[in-house]
Amino acid sequence: MLSVRPHKEAIRHGGGLRAASYAHPEVTEPWLDLSTGINPVPYPAQPASAAERGRLPDPLELAALEATAARFFNAKPERVAGASGAETVIRLLPVLLGKVTVDIVGPTYGAHAETWRAAFLAPMTISNHQAYSSGSDVLVIVNPNNPDGYVFSKAELLRILRKRETQGRWLVIDESFGECSPENSMADVISDRLIVLRSFGKFFGLAGVRLGFAIASPAFKASLRALTGDWPVSADAITMGRQAYADPAWSEATLASLQGQAVKLDEALISSGFEVIGGTCLFRLARHSRAHDWFWKLCRRGVLTRPFDHTPDVLRFGLPRPDDFYRLHRALEAEL
Incomplete structure (x- = not known):
């Protein structure tokens, strides 16, 4: 051996x-x-034009991308924030949410635990069955899970969310593989205590484009944008994302x-x-x-x-x- x-x-x-x-x-x-x-x-998207690559992305173009993605997610545009990949949002969560206690349903995608440990916090790994009873400030669920594909139903997630809302606690749902289980997506749920992450590159086969989204309250979106700046995604990401998300067929x-x-x-x-x-x-x-x-x-x-x-x-x-x-x-x- x-x-x-x-x-x-x-x-x-x-x-x-x-x-x-x-x-x-x-x-x-x-x-x-x-x-x-x-x-x-991959999706047969056309990249940005030479003229688009030669200037900074316009805020209205980014807003158009977010609106197109919002329709695909069945979410409100004002709750959809583009970023250079879901990974970017994951890495910024400790900055945005502060000194908190964290439970992560796992084993799962390792960047979640890495992120909180890098912020000198000590995330705890809990089982699927412990998710509802979690008493942490932040609960992270990857749905469908990576790598075992475990899926929490939307009804289960709503039950968890409603309990955490009454406690003033956060629920972060990483739907990077959400297109594989669209019926269980929480992107359309409106809650100030819910953060949903979506990845563009996996399902559309364009990971190198580096595009992802946070779906959350307008206040969270504004805080995220303050950290990622006026040009959080590239011209190619805007152009290719708008094409792909506008093609449901x-x-x-x-x-x-x-x-x-x-x-x-x-x-x-x-x-x-x-x-x-x-x-x-x-x-x-x-x-x-x-x-x-x-x-x-x-x-x-x-x-x-x-x-x-x-x-x-x-x-x-x-x-x-x-x-x-x-x-x-x-x-x-x-x-x-």
């Missing part, structure tokens, strides 16, 4: 193709990156296609001895007693997955492009 640990980038958040290629110089064909939950077939067709591809991925993993234990339409979480060996075996064949230090017997697999399934099958067929 191999004893070398996966590289740090793979454990922390997925990605890190450059580090993977340095660790595996024997890989000669382009890498198949399944370590992130990003749509492998593409989103509906894409959701159906991704759900079908996820079933196909399940079948490939199960046939290779994995147990699929969770996921969303953009990634699957699979258990194997030799997951560590599988990680390295797949790396040697140019396929990058996502391992976890807190659960060493699982790997997360993003969806391959439809025409890349043959590579995954080929890598999974070889012996350990």
